[in-house]
Amino acid sequence: MKAWKFEELHETPSQTGGPYVHIGLLPNQAGIDVFENNFNNDLLKNNPQGQRIRLEGQVFDGIGVPLRDVLVEIWQADANGVYPSQADFQDKPVDEKFHGWGRAGADFKTGVWYFDTIKPGAVPGRKASIQAPHINLIIFARGINTGLNTRVYFEDEMDANAKDPVLNSIEWEPRRQTLIAKREERDGQVVYRFDIYVQGEKETVFLDI
Amino acid sequence: MSQIIWGAYAQRNSDDHPPAYTPGYKTSVLRSPKNALIAIGETISEVTAPHFSADQFGPKDNDLILNCAKAGLPVGERVIVHGYVRDQFGRPVKNALLEVWQANASGRYRHPNDQFIGSLDPNFGGCGRMMTDENGFYIFRTIKPGPYPWRNRINEWRPAHIHFSLIADGWAQRLISQFYFEGDTLIDSCPILKTIPSDEQRRALIALEDKSNFIEADSRCYRFDITLRGRRATYFENELH
Numbered sequence: 001m002k003a004w005k006f007e008e009l010h011e012t013p014s015q016t017g018g019p020y021v022h023i024g025l026l027p028n029q030a031g032i033d034v035f036e037n038n039f040n041n042d043l044l045k046n047n048p049q050g051q052r053i054r055l056e057g058q059v060f061d062g063i064g065v066p067l068r069d070v071l072v073e074i075w076q077a078d079a080n081g082v083y084p085s086q087a088d089f090q091d092k093p094v095d096e097k098f099h100g101w102g103r104a105g106a107d108f109k110t111g112v113w114y115f116d117t118i119k120p121g122a123v124p125g126r127k128a129s130i131q132a133p134h135i136n137l138i139i140f141a142r143g144i145n146t147g148l149n150t151r152v153y154f155e156d157e158m159d160a161n162a163k164d165p166v167l168n169s170i171e172w173e174p175r176r177q178t179l180i181a182k183r184e185e186r187d188g189q190v191v192y193r194f195d196i197y198v199q200g201e202k203e204t205v206f207l208d209i
Numbered sequence: 210m211s212q213i214i215w216g217a218y219a220q221r222n223s224d225d226h227p228p229a230y231t232p233g234y235k236t237s238v239l240r241s242p243k244n245a246l247i248a249i250g251e252t253i254s255e256v257t258a259p260h261f262s263a264d265q266f267g268p269k270d271n272d273l274i275l276n277c278a279k280a281g282l283p284v285g286e287r288v289i290v291h292g293y294v295r296d297q298f299g300r301p302v303k304n305a306l307l308e309v310w311q312a313n314a315s316g317r318y319r320h321p322n323d324q325f326i327g328s329l330d331p332n333f334g335g336c337g338r339m340m341t342d343e344n345g346f347y348i349f350r351t352i353k354p355g356p357y358p359w360r361n362r363i364n365e366w367r368p369a370h371i372h373f374s375l376i377a378d379g380w381a382q383r384l385i386s387q388f389y390f391e392g393d394t395l396i397d398s399c400p401i402l403k404t405i406p407s408d409e410q411r412r413a414l415i416a417l418e419d420k421s422n423f424i425e426a427d428s429r430c431y432r433f434d435i436t437l438r439g440r441r442a443t444y445f446e447n448e449l450h
Contacts, residue, residue, distance in 0.1 A: 009297045009436045013410045014226050015387040020320040024310025024336045024372055030320045034276050034334045037265050062239035075380050085257035101259035125252050126448045136254050140385050143236030145227035145404050166249050198240050208246040209255045209381050
């Protein structure tokens with residue numbers, strides 16, 4: 001006789017996005033002109049408040065070769081640390097001109113991807129703590145069976161980073177550095193460089209969120 | 210009860226998903242982390258997600274038969290795919306963005322890197338998108354994709370499949386996967402499907418023939434439901450705040 005068992009639904013299993021992920025998620029990059037409004041990597045299009053930044057990088061495999069077929073998405077709060085989401089529980093107004101989300105494909109030749117966005121404000125952490133400014137980032141690609149989640153922090157937010165509850169929950173202190181983007185200025189534009197190492201010596205911290 | 214206060218999403222059951230390192234799927238060997246993922250307590254960053262509105266989308270965005278048709282209709286089997294998106298506790302997932310992409314009837318993708326000899330169809334693009342309604346229901350129309358060869362082992366063939374992507378209420382629910390079609394004999398030999406450890410979960414990616422919803426002299430129909438992670442409600446201390 002079969003024992004009574006509590007049954008709940010199981011999450012649909014993940015599968016790789018495959019090499020042609022652009023067809024569905026960035027059709028323009030695949031040379032397909034189907035949609036009138038296409039998603040892209042420009043979070044500045046409605047002129048939101050805040051400091052304009054470019055976030056850019058490459059994703060490297062286990063022998064240091066850039067992934068030229070990777071798809072990257074970011075999700076972040078506005079300049080005041082409010083998420084443009086119904087699930088944001090703060091009692092603060094959100095910047096109506098900020099969508100908070102963008103999608104980029106790596107260049108097919110160089111593997112470089114980038115976003116034009118604003119630097120996010122600090123958001124609350126658990127149990128009334130405060131998190132350092134960060135951007136949530138996920139990568140999908142051929143060979144990656146489940147999207148890899150990570151976070152981008154900023155090297156010019158040292159004090160906030162030192163108190164960040166998520167960074168501090170990473171027991172191996174040297175690994176925390178893999179989540180800190182490097183600041184540079186290029187023709188007056190602030191650029192944060194964030195390279196992702198999927199595997200190996202410099203391996204980026206990936207999160208089970 | 211007055212107002213529900215939502216806590217975190219239930220943890221992802223990693224046994225229900227492929228591991229990152231799956232040597233039978235060769236590309237995963239250099240593209241999988243060596244370190245274990247680091248689990249974090251969810252914060253506002255993980256339980257929020259962007260919102261999309263239906264008026265951003267065009268009238269044919271969910272009609273892959275017509276949305277790229279120029280001189281005529283695309284060649285191939287006309288099918289409708291429909292189903293419900295729910296969370297693991299059975300609640301409907303409303304206003305989620307569902308995006309799909311696929312090969313044409315020959316098994317050829319409209320992508321610069323696809324050089325398969327199977328012919329391109331000038332009237333078929335292969336991408337579509339839609340929002341789920343208040344019941345979590347979605348529907349789209351397409352040409353059934355053909356299987357196609359790929360270089361894993363030299364004579365590897367993917368079963369017919371449609372890729373899909375979901376952005377719903379929480380960033381933690383972000384999911385990309387693929388669904389297959391009932392009865393395709395290539396399903397049993399696919400190394401990508403075999404990355405999933407359990408038979409039950411592999412079966413959860415097979416769309417079922419929905420005979421009573423075939424449309425006479427027009428289209429067949431497949432039913433495919435999707436389950437996302439769900440949030441627990443909070444009745445005691447709320448650590449998210």
